[in-house]
Amino acid sequence: MSAVDMPASQRPTTEAALAKPPRRPANMGQIIRWLLLFLGGIAMVMPIVYMISTSLKWPHEVYNINLIPEEPTIENYTYVLEDGRFYWWFVNSIIIATVTTISNVLFDSLVGYTLCKFKFPGRQIVFIAILSTLMIPTEMLVIPWYLMSQSLGWLDSYWGIMFPGLMTAFGTFLMKQFFESVPDDFIEAARIDGLNELQIWWTVAMPLVKPALAALAIFVFLGNWTAFLWPLIVTNSVEMYTVPVGLSGFGDEADVAWELIMTGAAISTIPTLIVFLVFQRFIIRGVVMAGLKG
């Protein structure tokens, strides 16, 4: 008896199987969730929209709340880009954020790797000591840092701006946790193959934690790019300012030039976008496990 002669009720229910599952009506909870997300999205985008909008306005229109400038102008951009100061701040910020990022990626991971993969007496204490520095806020540290920079002659220099951030407890902690996912077998296999410990770290362990390194690089770059308090305190001369410090002083004492600040801010988001686009490619999960059992 073929399927066709069967009474309809017994026929294999192809139609039923092919039919799309009935669309679930979106329930109330879901609608509320979407609404909240939507509002959150607006709240996050608005400042950026206003930043760009203000940067296209003439000074007299700055305190007007409208989103579309009445007479859009790129005058502000020409002014900021031709102003030598902004150029200097931009270069300063690039140098500082880049050097700090490289330093963190190298040294945080070196220390994190050591704490993770080597058993030595006092290891736990060192780790706890590093972690505990996370509990001290920057505001408490700037005065000791300042006094230290002063006595060492680091005030108003790149080194002075950078030294507190060249390594971070957070980065060390992050890297230590990620190195836990690198199997010891990988390291021991390399040891048997004759690599020294530094080579193992660099050629075996580091490539396996690329996603973490990329995340760390993004964090550190953004953190240093937007850092304000410490660079403000440690710098004196206008040529040593970073972008945030310099921008905050745009205009003269009496009149803050918001349109210029917003223009500078808009330009200064470009490197952060580039960094994010470059490094997020590496944030691919599951790289480590691929070499283990299938």
Next chain:
Amino acid sequence: MAELSLHQLTKAYGKTEVLHGINLGVADGEFVVFVGPSGCGKSTTLRMIAGLEEVTSGEIHIGGTVVNNLEPKERNIAMVFQNYAIYPHMTVRKNIGFGLRSSGLPKADKEARIDEVAALLGMTDLLARKPSQLSGGQRQRVAIGRAMVRDPSVFLFDEPLSNLDAQLRTQMRLEIKKLHQRVGTTIIFVTHDQVEAMTMADRIVIMDGGHIQQVGTPEEVYRRPANAFVAGFIGAPSMNMLAAEAGPDGVRTNAGGSIAMPLGADFGKRAVTLGVRPDDLQLTDGEGLVAGTVAVCEPLGPETLVHIDTAGGEVVAKADGRHPPKVGDTVRLIAAQEDLHLFDADSGVALSWGPRT
């Protein structure tokens, strides 16, 4: 190639000693398998030989020199890990060539060597692939290739097949054995699987509780187990162990069965454990060594495993697959004298008698 020996090797983690004096000599070119239950110290021994674990006391000799204080790379050994430990971010070629990085060979020689090893393992076509594009068996082959490429004096394998499915395991087992016959390098192979040990080894080292229980050829450890542990561990299904009492003329099990054995006058009356393999038990109509009712039958095709409830506990026997007894049948079993093993009831040490000396 080199011979290897261990002298009174011990290992302690903190105050806990996990290896209690291992003595072993491995001849040049020999294939030795360490086998034992999980936690018995196989990996620890292997890792000490590799130089990954410090030696607490005792000596390791490779090729006649004491290597206790040498770095792993100075020992000229290669190791294959259970998880393969091939690097996911490198191609197969890079992975295999990894062992040559510190060799100082010219690039062309390195490439030639990689090609040679890849050809030997039949993976020339796979050299450009990443590990994620390989099957489990292929990954294990890459790991073996990486170990071979340096032409080490000793190969160490730590349970390299346990992550493979049963069929692939059988196939790789054979491949490794063939490889050994071709390259002739000394191999120490760790496994918890006695079938792997029996099928691959020139000599088997059976370990338990941080001690070597017996060293011998597969034939020796199967035919003449040194103690009750080895007897129970080697061979599947396990040897049946029956509490019994031995006298000069034979053995009487505590459950009431008896069998005549010419043990001799000086044997004395003593409590023993009588060991008999399932394969050596036959159904009988006469007076048996053990009797009971059939509880479960497991047909395997050519034969059927019969689990029998007896007064002395469960006994397993192999019956002809064509005429197996039925569940609930009362059966009596007998074994030939020469297939019986006697162990001291307390220490488990094998007692020699007649054919078992």
